[in-house]
Amino acid sequence: MPSEPHTATPSDLRALCADIAHEAGSFAHEQRRRLGAGSRAAHDTKSSDVDPVTEFDRATEELVVDRLRAERPDDSIIGEEGADHTGSSGLEWHIDPIDGTVNFVYDLPGWCTSVAVLRDGAPIAGAIYAPVVDELYTAALGEGATINGAPITVSGATDLATSLPATGFSYHLDEHRVEQAERIARILPRIRDIRRQGSAALDLAYVATGRVDAYFEEFVNSWDIAAGVLLVTEAGGTVTAFDGNALDVTAPAGVLAATPALHGEFVTMFVASR
The missing domain is CATH 3.40.190.80 (D-Maltodextrin-Binding Protein; domain 2)
Known part of the structure; x- marks a missing residue:
């Protein structure tokens, strides 16, 4: 059932980000595996001749948008592959279905699905799922950040x-x-x-x-x-x-x-x- 637009907390939204990022990343990973190890995914280009986009980028974004439209119909959505929905709730989703498409095309592991929700131009919840290594990163405003549920912190490097x-x-x-x-x-x-x-x-x-x-x-x-x-x-x-x-x-x-x-x-x- 869709959540009420003005009652969802950053924690609630974090859980939704995580669920959608995991589902979408898993979908893209399964499609990539079907192509075979070491194969190169067919692709078109976008902003330049070396900036690829695949059918899987588009299909994965469609999956994310469908989930959001079903569960957060009053929110705005902006996606890399063209999603552009204006809502009325004051919340805005920024989604990248496959960040690292070149890696995806070449069957390199460094790609992920990124989902975030912003209020007044600032992110309040987000998740990044790297399906090849099965790592799910999540964060909510004021509640810390995690990897696969375990708290994380930046390095203590000073030099x-x-x-x-x-x-x-x-x-x-x-x-x-x-x-x-x-x-x-x-x-x-x-x-x-x-x-x-x-x-x-x-x-x-x-x-x-x-x-x-x-x-x-x-x-x-x-x-x-x-x-x-x-x-x-x-x-x-x-x-x-x-x-x-x-x-x-x-x-x-x-x-x-x-x-x-x-x-x-x-x-x-x-x-x-x-």
Whole structure:
């Protein structure tokens, strides 16, 4: 039965996020397994010739939208593959059915389903499910973050020289990638190493679990980061724009998430590198 729009708590919404993310991610995983190990999924392209979209992205988003329309009919929905429903409740869902589609296409494990709900432009509940490794991350505003039900916290890293951040790159083969590559060249000598997983949502989840110490990326979208931003903040991390100012999750120019002791140093590096 649909829940009342004004009575659902962040905890209630967290449970719904988790249930939908798990169902949708499991569906996509089963479809991928049917293609066979090591096979490459057929795909079209979206924003550029290297930005793929598959039939499974679309089918998985349809599954998520159907669930939300049934259980939260008065809420708004924004999805990567075109979902755009305007509701009246004041709650807005930002969904990415398969974040890390390139990994999905190549049968690499680094992809997930991300589901988040926002109020007044800020996430109040979210879930990320990585079906290949069966890891479900959840968070609710003021209630902490978990992986498979166990509480998580960001790392205690304090030394920039031994820190391990993650990042990603634009699918626009123009000055965006040139700018990002130049920034990496300036940053890499000052850190331990860098990781490029291929999924913004998972990168943020890895910051929340302490697997990496920071994550930064430009040219992302709300559905890429909404659930992950809440995970990081609820796990004790700091999330801002590149310049250290407040992040607009609904229109992010760039996101920087880090353990608190390192966040300021990353901001200083980014400002100096511009």
